[in-house]
Amino acid sequence: AYCYHGQTLLASDKCGEAIRSLQESEKFFAKAEALCKEYGETKGPGTTAKPSGHLFFRKLGSLIKNTLEKCQRENGFIYFQKVPAEAPQLELKANYGLVEPVPFEFPALNTHWTAETVAAFDLTKRPKEDTAKPKPDEEVKPVKEPDIKPQKDSGCQIS
Secondary structure, eight states: OOOHHHHHHHHHOOOOHHHHHHHHHHHHHHHHHHHHHHHHHHTTTTTTTTTGGHHHHHHHHHHHHHHEEEEEHHIIIIIIOOOSSSOOOOSSOOSSOOOOOOOOOOOOTTTTHHHHHHTTTGGGGGOOSSSOOOOOOOOOOOOOOOOOOOOOOSSSSOO
């Protein structure tokens, strides 16, 4: 999140804040990389998963590095902005691109569903089936298939 926030800050000409955001991103990426490598080396049933080798994880590392270098280069040539000591706050509440969720409400119960109706669905009181044993199916007799011999002269022509 800090990486993409840094790119947004760079696009809005806030290069100092973008550098600090990307430095924070680099710190969290290093921590995540260490955890992923530790997870990949553990013994147990999940050892085939290697999150540090996942394409998104590899691309994110190079994206953070390249964007940080670009920000530092542009800040040295163009912007000359001071890098703040604290990382900028992330906007956790998205205000674009998302639809507001509709709260779920249970529908009202129908008047037909009373306590007596629900109690009538007791499966332990069901009648025993008279046809407990299935009837044996009739025996299927094998059908003799005709012998089909390949013919060379079928009348088909390829033109």
